[in-house]
Amino acid sequence: MAYDMSRFATNRFIKVHPNTVLTHGSTEPVLSILDVRGFELHDLFLIGLNDSCGSIVLPSQSRAENAAAALEPAYETQVYLFGSRDGEDVWATDYTRRALDGTTLSAFITDLTLKDGRQVIKDGRWVR
Template identity: 70%
Template sequence: MPVDMSVFGGGRWVRTQPGNLHTHGSIEPVMSILDIRGFPMHDMFLIGHNDDCGTIVLPTESRAENAAAALGPAYETRVHLMRHHSGQEVWATDYTRRAPDGTTLSAFITNLTLQDGRQVIKDGRWVR
């Protein structure tokens, strides 16, 4: 039995939209992409960690798979069972934006230089 997504509403930083849609954080452009590609914008919790990555929490595996399909190929996605408790399942689609060449960028660390002066991450990509 899938969980009622209204349990995610009501938090201080969570916005509740019509259709049992709950949002937190940076949700653009993901929300626009889902809308343009015809993904039903109801019964879900969209968490944007930043503009490049986040998680969509959904009540069923099929909706999580459909969200992943709607985001591809612009985003790398991973669908997984987030929680199973008392017969209720919560599924999640994690997403990370891809660069135009298809590589996945680091969503958190964009540049990293070690103390010895060697740069290991440049513009979100590992330097080899």
């Protein structure tokens, strides 16, 4: 039996949608992308401060891999075992928006210069 995702709905900042879809933050654009790409919107917990990065917590590895496939290539994704709750595995897909050229942008830091004067992030991109 899969983990009951409704158990994540524990505070007032989590929005509860039909079919046990839970969201935290401004994640509606990501839900739209998943829906348009054919991913079934049920039994998931979508966490993100904005639509540029976040995590989708799902009750099975196959659903996590399907979510990653639905977000590619617009987002860089990573599927991993989120943890075990009540003896059942819970999986997650992390996502980060890609630019049109395929690079992954920083969702929070747009420019970063170290004390030695070396710029390591410029316009949201890592400088190499």
